[in-house]
Amino acid sequence: MTKAKPVERELSSKKTELILEGAMQEFLEHGYAGARIDRIVEAAGVSKATVYRHFPDKEALFTAIIQQMSCRKTIFELQSQQSFEESPSVFLKQYASKMLDNVAEDPQVLTFLRIIVGESGRFPELARAFVINIEKVGLEFLTQYLTNHPQLQIADPEVTARVFIGTLIHFVILRDVLQSGDLVPIERDRLLDSLLNLIVSKNEVSL
Amino acid sequence: MTKAKPVERELSSKKTELILEGAMQEFLEHGYAGARIDRIVEAAGVSKATVYRHFPDKEALFTAIIQQMSCRKTIFELQSQQSFEESPSVFLKQYASKMLDNVAEDPQVLTFLRIIVGESGRFPELARAFVINIEKVGLEFLTQYLTNHPQLQIADPEVTARVFIGTLIHFVILRDVLQSGDLVPIERDRLLDSLLNLIVSKNEVSL
DNA sequence: GTCTATATCAGGATAGAC
DNA sequence: GTCTATCCTGATATAGAC
Structure with missing residues (x-):
């Protein structure tokens, strides 16, 4: 043998x-x-x-x-590091904070984002892999989270997840990717607090 | 002489x-x-x-x-084409629609965005020119508009403008730049309507 | 000021020894 | 499977005639 x-x-x-x-x-x-x-x-x-x-x-x-890198890089997968048992508004703010910190601390994430966007015209498959492995994961997680917390009274969790992530991504693009935070300055805590105020129902009683 | x-x-x-x-x-x-x-x-x-x-x-x-191009390209300057006398929610939806259409119809805008982001590491001055000439203009216009319409009861117009534009930009990035709209599909009207619902005060009476 | 022709060199890719 | 040495295309940039 x-x-x-x-x-x-x-x-x-x-x-x-x-x-x-x-x-x-x-x-x-x-x-x-x-x-x-x-x-x-x-x-x-x-x-x-x-x-x-x-x-x-x-x-x-x-x-x-x-x-x-699309498989390894985690921009939105901060779930494991977080306490799920926090109140939703605390959890969401932590989630956003962690995400912003992650990006700011890891310059590789920034150059990675630049490549994905910059080459998306010539390498659309790579852009799509990025969306599937990173964006989609984040969107679906948040949608699920919002859906699972009816006390938040989210009318449209899917869109709300997009608004949430879209605002964060836009902030990251302006501040970190385009290095122009000083040109359109905003305090980070103010952004997050006001964002959460928009998202969670106005008549908040006990979140 | x-x-x-x-x-x-x-x-x-x-x-x-x-x-x-x-x-x-x-x-x-x-x-x-x-x-x-x-x-x-x-x-x-x-x-x-x-x-x-x-x-x-x-x-x-x-x-x-x-x-x-940063001077010529208009992504957010749709004011001239629009009727300012519409009700705010109609105006805002028109504004967003126009912006999304503009991008979708002009492939040059897409490749321009790809370049700005892709080269922002090596050419930060270009990225900053883009932010000043395009992003900043859009953000300030919207902030002003929201401020000028107190009936909207916007608690924080500056952040709300960012949420609005951030959501739109994120949508454009996923759908047009990264060509992955089919991977995370959402109906455009639903996005805009739900977004406006979040932004304008819940207790809307006569917008 | 504009062209043709060319210098110069660096890039991706391979041949062939070990 | 890995190296050294090399091929060759094509790139940026310039010299020199008109």
Whole structure:
């Protein structure tokens, strides 16, 4: 009987990791067209030929990176870190705060967003993967949450979730992505408080 | 006395126009790094040397184009086309509708947004020009409008303007920029109606 | 001021030894 | 499977004639 040979058809995942690591930096920093294979090679500490033995071309490497990030990056998945038992208005404000902090603290998220939007014309599949893995998850979670808390008296949870996330994303785009927070300044707590006031029923008694 | 010589220090603005025209197409379609001077030359119908006589380098040409577009492009300036005398809720819905239509009908707006966001890391000044000329204008107009209509009972017009525009921008990003409207579908009228319901006071009597 | 022709060099991708 | 060395296309930018 044939000896069970250790699975290793996939070309040495050690180098693959190095390449992906270096490529991620490079693509995030320079975009697709601006990325240089030479720099990826240097950052990864491998030879150029090795890169091309693991990935057919630059485009394949790029899509691999971005798709991987769409799975890993969490912008809205803060559920685990949070206390579900808080009152809804407290929970929602925490949720929004965490989301804003996450983005501000992780510059990779910003460059990732820039890439997704910037290349969405040439790589629509990547944009769609982003929407499925990140936006959709956040929207559906919030919709569910709003639906599950009838005391909030949300008339249209689906739209309310969009308004909530849309406001946050817009804020992130102005402040962090476009680096223009000072041009249209607003205090963050004021934004969140007034936003929650709009969303939760006006005649709030015991939220 | 010296004969008044016809002003022509600016290198033939005829060619300049052609170059800018061609460059706009090229940069919008391929981004900064992906744009090729050769294609600009071809589209403009001039020689490469002429381009470099009018602009010091690729980057200068790029920033000229984008800054020009930030002045010309109107996403939120729909005031002139609208009847100010409508009731606020009608006006606001018209305003939002017009804005969504404008974007959907003009693919240049989409590629412009992609460029601004995509290059905002490397060209922050362009991003800031965009915010000043487009976002800020929209936000301030809406804030003013909400303030001027006290019957709406807007507690915080500044934030409400952001919520309104943020929701619209987010919708545009998902549907048009990222081309993923089908992945997180929502009927446009439902979005606008529910959004307005959130914004205008619940106890609406005569808006 | 505008063109043609060209310098210069960097990019992605591969051949062939080990 | 990995490296070194190289191919070759095509990019930005310029020199020099008109």
